[in-house]
Amino acid sequence: MSSTPIAETPSDRAVLRRLLLGIAALRVVVPIAMLPLIPVMLGERFLLLLALRPGKELLLLGGGRARVADDPTILQMWLVVLPFFVVAVWAFFALGRLYRDALRTGEGPAWLHRAVPADKLALADGILAKRGPTIAILGRIATLPPTVLAAAAGASEVSARRYLAADFVGAVAGFTTTVGAGYLLGGAYERGGRWLTGFGIVLVVVLVMLLTNWIQREGAGDSADSAGSAGAA
Secondary structure (H helix, E strand, C coil), X not given: CCCCCCCCCHHHHHHHHHHHHHHHHHHXXXXXXXXXXXXXXXXXXXXXXXXXXXXXXXXHHHHHHHHHXXXXXXXXXXXXXXXXXXHHHHHHHHHHHXXXXXXXXXXXXXXXXXXXXXXXXXXXHHHHHHHCCCHHHHHHHCCCCHHHHHHHHHHCCCCHHHHHHHHHHHHHHHHHHHHHHHHHHHHHHHHHHHHHHHHHHHHHHHHHHHHHHHHHHHHHHHHHHHHHHHHHC
16 A cells, blocks of 8 residues: 655745744854853853853863763753754754755845855855865864854755764764863863863863864865856856
8 A cells, every 4th residue: 555745835834944943043042142141050050051052161161060060960961952052053954955045145034144144154165065064073073153054054965964964973072072171171170270270271272263263264265266266267
């Protein structure tokens, strides 16, 4: 007995777009809205803060807290960051697929273009063209916006399965390296106090920035080459 696949209707696509746009809006707006609340949520509400703003600075702090006080645990941190750190980023990939042409021409929703600026989209395009979907792994360890990179990947011809798999590996790698660095810095604080910890933080920041700058140069160089070729033609 054969089954007939259910066709997707225009109303289904509209609902999907609204859902994805809502997730993307939350992913962009909520972390920004949490900025003024960071000082008052660093205590007992730290896990909630981390869930709503899973940035590297808080992951680094979380790793240090896990080492010094075992609160929160690394597993707790991973579980609370999963929605915004991974799932919400994948919504941008889906939006890139749905608004592929609109993102390129600037005819998409105004909010989407503010969330995925044209200059950052062009840079992400260059990076993806040169390094492929595996750049998502290094991008997660560096400070590249994973949302913009995901949107650019969605708007490209990159395989969804390959990119999302690479991004998940990158999310795990980014989480592990940042929390792990925080954990080691927590141990350094116990052994050597503030000076050793401060030196460690500076070293981590410098290494991450060097990686980020290298990736950006890769993308910018590829974009420049493409622009030069187009001009010559």
